[in-house]
Amino acid sequence: MAEVLVYVDHVDGAVRKPTLELLTLARRIGDPVAVALGSGAQDTAAVLAEHGAVKVLTADAPEFADYLVVPKVDALQAAYDAVSPAAVLVPSSAEGKEIAARLALRIGSGIITDATDLEAGDEGPVATQSAFAASFTTKSRVSKGTPVITVKPNSAPVESAAAAGTVEALTVSFGASATGTKVVSRTPRESTGRPELTEAAIVVSGGRGVNGAENFHIIEALADSLGAAVGASRAAVDAGWYPHSNQVGQTGKSVSPQLYIANGISGAIQHRAGMQTSKTIVAVNKDAEAPIFDLVDYGIVGDLFQVVPQLTEEVTSRKG
Amino acid sequence: MSLRIVVCVKYVPDATGDRHFADDLTLDRDDVDGLLSELDEYAVEQALQIAGEADDAEITVLTVGPEDAKDALRKALSMGADKAVHVEDDDLHGSDVMGTSLVLAKAIEKTGYDLVVCGMASTDGTMGVLPALLAERLGVPQVTLLSEVSVEGGKVSGRRDGDTASEQLEASLPALVSVTDQSGEARYPSFKGIMAAKKKPVESLDLEDLGLDGDAVGLEGAWTKVDSAAQRPARTAGTIVKDEGEGGKQLAEFLVSQKFI
Numbered sequence: 418m419a420e421v422l423v424y425v426d427h428v429d430g431a432v433r434k435p436t437l438e439l440l441t442l443a444r445r446i447g448d449p450v451a452v453a454l455g456s457g458a459q460d461t462a463a464v465l466a467e468h469g470a471v472k473v474l475t476a477d478a479p480e481f482a483d484y485l486v487v488p489k490v491d492a493l494q495a496a497y498d499a500v501s502p503a504a505v506l507v508p509s510s511a512e513g514k515e516i517a518a519r520l521a522l523r524i525g526s527g528i529i530t531d532a533t534d535l536e537a538g539d540e541g542p543v544a545t546q547s548a549f550a551a552s553f554t555t556k557s558r559v560s561k562g563t564p565v566i567t568v569k570p571n572s573a574p575v576e577s578a579a580a581a582g583t584v585e586a587l588t589v590s591f592g593a594s595a596t597g598t599k600v601v602s603r604t605p606r607e608s609t610g611r612p613e614l615t616e617a618a619i620v621v622s623g624g625r626g627v628n629g630a631e632n633f634h635i636i637e638a639l640a641d642s643l644g645a646a647v648g649a650s651r652a653a654v655d656a657g658w659y660p661h662s663n664q665v666g667q668t669g670k671s672v673s674p675q676l677y678i679a680n681g682i683s684g685a686i687q688h689r690a691g692m693q694t695s696k697t698i699v700a701v702n703k704d705a706e707a708p709i710f711d712l713v714d715y716g717i718v719g720d721l722f723q724v725v726p727q728l729t730e731e732v733t734s735r736k737g
Numbered sequence: 738m739s740l741r742i743v744v745c746v747k748y749v750p751d752a753t754g755d756r757h758f759a760d761d762l763t764l765d766r767d768d769v770d771g772l773l774s775e776l777d778e779y780a781v782e783q784a785l786q787i788a789g790e791a792d793d794a795e796i797t798v799l800t801v802g803p804e805d806a807k808d809a810l811r812k813a814l815s816m817g818a819d820k821a822v823h824v825e826d827d828d829l830h831g832s833d834v835m836g837t838s839l840v841l842a843k844a845i846e847k848t849g850y851d852l853v854v855c856g857m858a859s860t861d862g863t864m865g866v867l868p869a870l871l872a873e874r875l876g877v878p879q880v881t882l883l884s885e886v887s888v889e890g891g892k893v894s895g896r897r898d899g900d901t902a903s904e905q906l907e908a909s910l911p912a913l914v915s916v917t918d919q920s921g922e923a924r925y926p927s928f929k930g931i932m933a934a935k936k937k938p939v940e941s942l943d944l945e946d947l948g949l950d951g952d953a954v955g956l957e958g959a960w961t962k963v964d965s966a967a968q969r970p971a972r973t974a975g976t977i978v979k980d981e982g983e984g985g986k987q988l989a990e991f992l993v994s995q996k997f998i
Contacts, residue, residue, distance in 0.1 A: 428901055485878075485879065485880070485881075485897075485904075485906055486869065486879060486881075487879070510900060511865065511882055511899065511900070512899065514864070514865055514866050514869075515865075515866065515868075515869035515879070515881065517866070518834075518866035518869045518870050518873075519869050519870065519872075519873045521835075521960075522835065522838075522870055522873050522874065523873070526960065527833065527835060527959070527960025527961040528834065528835070528866065528960070528961070529961055530864045530865070530866060531863070531864070543964070547969075548758075548966065549752075549756040549757070549861075550752065550756075551969065552756070552757075552968060552969055553757070553758065553966050553967065553968055553969060554966070554967050554969055555762075555963050555964075555965065555966045555967075556963070556964045556965045556966075557961055557962060557963045557964060558961070558962055558964065559960060559961050559962075560959070560960060560961060560962040561960040561961075562960065594876060594878070597877070597878030597879070597908055597909075597912075598878040598879060598880050598906055598907070598908045598912075599906065599907045599908065600904050600905070600906060601894070601904075601905040601906065601907050602904070602905045603902045603903070603904045603905075604902060604903045604904075605901060605902045606899075606900070606901055606902055606903065613900065615900075619997065643997070643998075661884075661898070661919050662898065662900075667752065667860060667863070668775070668776060668860075668917075668918040671863075675997070676992075676995075676997050686752050686753050687752070690752070690863075697995055697997075698972075698975075699988065699991070699992075701984070701988070705977075705979075710975075710977055711972070712972055712975075713972075713975040713977070714972075714975040714976070714995075715975055715976050715977075715978075715988065715991045716975055716976070716977040716978070717977075717978055717979075717980050717984040717985075717987070717988055718977060718978070718979045718980060719979065719980025719984045720980065723980065723982075723984065723985070724980055724984040724985045724988065725985065726985070727983075727984065727985025727986060728984075728985035728986075728988050728989055729985075730985070731985060731986055731988075731989035732989060732992070732998055735989065735993065735998050736998065
């Protein structure tokens, strides 16, 4: 079977969930060969093997942490040269997309980003994507070179599939441009203990109706009762009530969870663009005319300050 | 020495309009108004701020697109950019990001630059890969997704807020930066700015001017192919309940029925 390169997104050896989802998709089109770079790269091998990686190529060098993006492109290109894969899959993070794009250009291949599904086709892998604020679904493929495809989180189930996961060291020689952009300092984002927004199975969001930063604890309490991530609309972020890193929408993050609960969010097009592909959508809003109600599977017309704490209490007691 | 800044902007269909595909599966531009991509307004704003801090700077706004794309250039000129370059050619229709980045790179090289500024993504395609592709093509450092940016002493520096960390970045000019919507609110054009924009030069280029072959771009030259586009079926009407005091409990019942609890 053809080999498929899978770029591993990990933090000090802890593999992030979107990479495991990629392995599920990779197995549909070939044998996954994982590429793990940087500090802790070798520590990723066990979990990658449990999820179907036949081989894990690893490399570590100070360049990966000290310079932006390009050293990782050099390494992925070295892996590409070593393997001659049928496709290259990369998680659709901001950095993942940049790495994938530069690799695609170097190897003379087309790129598809933000795929939400992937299947084998007669002329190579066929990717499903959403367009125009998720009002359209397209099927696309790369028509030149080796397909380079980035895949959105939550696009496939994580499935265990034992494979050899043989670890091999990847030899990388860095090009002149690798050290062009220096990372002068890095401040890790403080963990909230909640799931990462784009990866979460459930997202609970607050908008203008939350009416102040001091009220967001109501949203957080519901999120915590469900084990969910917290999102915010642009209105809430622009008002300074919640960090931009939690913004859902066209200029924020695009999420596609199993369940999305929008509280005090009217549902402007910018917001819908970021959450419309959620499997089940629930909204709580005082305004019965709010456009968000056009999208919902279940909507409550009511005061979120009444409804949300009551829901939180119900969830907590039922789970308790 | 003068700091030459080129800002790449895109003319996009209004997201509040009814966007759809034409028969050839490219964007149907006839049925929806276009405008300067909102995320590119942030790029113009940062270019204006960087130019304001420099001894001597010149800002060129650049776009690739049909005749109407001049509207996007006019908006940027009315915000304060000095001149514009418009690449227009029938053969460009249906270009993918690889083709567009090729044309932009050639136009940037022809214009001359010390700093290229882009928005973080377009509001229509939303791929977010064009800045990285341009940096690769131009062979200059990519300093992308910045929420803060400054240029001093031949260096560009800025802050990149990622999923897991916030990074402070630095590169020597010439370089390419992209800025996020957190970089600072874009200014509104003043009446004076709008009047002045009418007199600013807009240079038109076609593929021949850039030494490019029509086959390298457009739908035929694209490295990707859209096989089908289907409108998502409208969501079936959901259940909507008015809260009479038990709304939270009713919602909990729904979540139980859907196995979320």
